Amino acid sequence: MAIFSSSTPAREGGAPEPQRRRGEPTAVSIIGKDMTITGDLETEGVIKVEGAVRGTIRAATQVLVSPGATIDGDLHTREAVVGGTVRGTIHAEERVEVQATAVIAGDIHTTRILVVEGGQVNGEIKMGEAAERRMAAPAKSDEQQPAWSES
Numbered sequence: 001m002a003i004f005s006s007s008t009p010a011r012e013g014g015a016p017e018p019q020r021r022r023g024e025p026t027a028v029s030i031i032g033k034d035m036t037i038t039g040d041l042e043t044e045g046v047i048k049v050e051g052a053v054r055g056t057i058r059a060a061t062q063v064l065v066s067p068g069a070t071i072d073g074d075l076h077t078r079e080a081v082v083g084g085t086v087r088g089t090i091h092a093e094e095r096v097e098v099q100a101t102a103v104i105a106g107d108i109h110t111t112r113i114l115v116v117e118g119g120q121v122n123g124e125i126k127m128g129e130a131a132e133r134r135m136a137a138p139a140k141s142d143e144q145q146p147a148w149s150e151s
Helices: 129-136
Strands: 028-031 036-038 041-043 046-049 052-054 057-065 070-072 075-082 085-087 090-098 108-110 112-115 125-127
Touching: 041 046, 108 112, 112 125
Parallel strands: 028 046, 036 052, 041 057, 046 057, 052 070, 057 075, 070 085, 075 090, 090 108, 090 112, 108 125
Antiparallel strands: none
């Protein structure tokens, strides 16, 4: 059986370069209930938060926030499912699900959203073209922002 053999080119140091096949499941990183992370997180896969994160999370696939979990920072992902507390802006390219146990103190920018009865959103929800423009636009520093703002 060739299950352990690799025909992929080697990286520096001789280790084979990993290949991701279409349809192959992505990696899941879990922040446990008894864990607090201070700093930014980034992955091509899924991040499941059961504990606490203080920083920005960038997950190419999905961010899962379990009931009882807390995030103090922004989320950037394709899909966010929130059952805990998020204090920051959620930028989701495709979808946000706000579960009944969720508390979001910040804005949401997405193309689709589901808010289950009991879920709380204390911020603006921007969908469609407005959300797409906001996600595509680079953040401006306070010095570059105009004195007026859109309503």
